Amino acid sequence: xxxxxxxxxxxxxxxxxxxxxxxxxxxxxxxxxxxxxxxxxxxxxxxxxxxxxxxxxxxxxxxxxxxxxxxxxxxxxxxxxxxxxxxxxxxxxxxxxxxxxxxxxxxxxxxxxxxxxxxxxxxxxxxxxxxxxxxxxxxxxxxxxxxxxxxxxxxxxxxxxxxxxxxxxxxxxxxxxxxxxxxxxxxxxxxxxxxxxxxxxxxxxxxxxxxxxxxxxxxxxxxxxxxxxxxxxxxxxxxxxxxxxxxxxxxxxxxxxxxxxxxxxxxxxxxxxxxxxxxxxxxxxxxxxxxxxxxxxxxxxxxxxxxxxxxxxxxxxxxxxx
Amino acid sequence: xxxxxxxxxxxxxxxxxxxxxxxxxxxxxxxxxxxxxxxxxxxxxxxxxxxxxxxxxxxxxxxxxxxxxxxxxxxxxxxxxxxxxxxxxx
Numbered sequence: 001x002x003x004x005x006x007x008x009x010x011x012x013x014x015x016x017x018x019x020x021x022x023x024x025x026x027x028x029x030x031x032x033x034x035x036x037x038x039x040x041x042x043x044x045x046x047x048x049x050x051x052x053x054x055x056x057x058x059x060x061x062x063x064x065x066x067x068x069x070x071x072x073x074x075x076x077x078x079x080x081x082x083x084x085x086x087x088x089x090x091x092x093x094x095x096x097x098x099x100x101x102x103x104x105x106x107x108x109x110x111x112x113x114x115x116x117x118x119x120x121x122x123x124x125x126x127x128x129x130x131x132x133x134x135x136x137x138x139x140x141x142x143x144x145x146x147x148x149x150x151x152x153x154x155x156x157x158x159x160x161x162x163x164x165x166x167x168x169x170x171x172x173x174x175x176x177x178x179x180x181x182x183x184x185x186x187x188x189x190x191x192x193x194x195x196x197x198x199x200x201x202x203x204x205x206x207x208x209x210x211x212x213x214x215x216x217x218x219x220x221x222x223x224x225x226x227x228x229x230x231x232x233x234x235x236x237x238x239x240x241x242x243x244x245x246x247x248x249x250x251x252x253x254x255x256x257x258x259x260x261x262x263x264x265x266x267x268x269x270x271x272x273x274x275x276x277x278x279x280x281x282x283x284x285x286x287x288x289x290x291x292x293x294x295x296x297x298x299x300x301x302x303x304x305x306x307x308x309x310x311x312x313x314x315x316x317x318x319x320x321x322x
Numbered sequence: 323x324x325x326x327x328x329x330x331x332x333x334x335x336x337x338x339x340x341x342x343x344x345x346x347x348x349x350x351x352x353x354x355x356x357x358x359x360x361x362x363x364x365x366x367x368x369x370x371x372x373x374x375x376x377x378x379x380x381x382x383x384x385x386x387x388x389x390x391x392x393x394x395x396x397x398x399x400x401x402x403x404x405x406x407x408x409x410x411x412x
Binding site: 040043 | 323324328332333335336337338339340343344349351352355359362383390391393
């Protein structure tokens with residue numbers, strides 16, 4: 001491949017305009033997950049982040065010296081202010097989900113998310129980290145271009161019946177992030193003797209603190225657990241590397257979906273599986289999303305397409321050239 | 323965690339994560355804060371906490387000759403001891 005061809009492929013991948021439908025759907029899933037995170041944290045807002053939290057702000061600053069993106073360092077350390085912070089955070093997440101003032105709310109949600117993680121790094125899991133990283137790129141994405149109140153307002157004001165296609169670079173970065181997550185997980189596991197020997201899942205499924213719903217006894221046999229351990233590694237490698245091959249993509253996404261649903265059922269790792277699965281949307285072709293939506297809605301929108309644009313239809317519709 | 327209901331376990335998972343991190347010697351800077359909070363939670367004006375001791379408990383899972391694995395009895399050691407000061411309870 002010549003340098004010119006590389007450059008062209010690079011530009012096509014990151015900057016050739018595409019439908020913003022996947023990133024808009026991702027925005028909704030992302031917003032719901034941030035709301036769910038805050039809802040699960042709700043009883044412990046002050047326990048983890050308040051002036052008398054398990055870890056004090058000064059201790060966190062000692063552990064993590066230097067300038068950090070942490071709004072807790074600039075707001076007064078009182079119960080009232082901390083609680084207000086969380087209500088603003090929650091409101092912003094709801095507005096982001098609805099797609100009202102999408103850009104500014106994506107910034108607020110990102111800043112608040114970074115702050116609560118920086119305030120207490122010791123209760124943060126990989127799902128939180130994934131939300132934080134994807135939230136960064138979401139700020140730059142055309143996430144409110146469709147499926148949003150912002151879009152509805154633009155339509156009502158007569159500003160464009162068809163949402164323009166947009167440069168997908170931010171969406172691509174989130175896709176790369178997801179692939180990296182899997183590939184990094186594979187690499188870490190490949191370093192661990194328990195994973196290579198196939199015994200890692202035995203330990204995972206015998207930790208009472210991690211158990212959730214019961215699973216059949218035959219699945220806990222050493223041979224099955226060994227197969228499961230190696231299969232998990234193979235799948236993580238595939239989702240990290242082979243996901244970019246279009247022919248394999250939907251098969252891998254389906255396997256990944258089953259994998260995460262099984263983990264969600266069997267292990268108590270709140271929201272992690274959903275955090276990761278939310279980014280699967282970005283790997284689905286916009287035409288397939290539209291097709292699936294038409295199928296789900298019983299062809300209602302398909303018929304309207306033919307009859308031309310109603311406001312609801314224009315919310316979904318972008319451009320025929322996907 | 324094992325004693326919580328499924329819903330409670332889901333909501334309180336961050337406590338498991340936190341206690342997991344707390345047992346790491348590299349995170350010893352956290353122990354005084356934790357001891358102070360434990361003291362506050364377990365003090366009354368008439369009966370203030372004087373000492374807090376953080377104890378780590380663990381049970382190794384060992385392989386058997388038949389290929390199965392079995393948890394051994396629980397072991398424990400004192401992670402950290404803290405003498406509570408009156409100002410800690412404010």
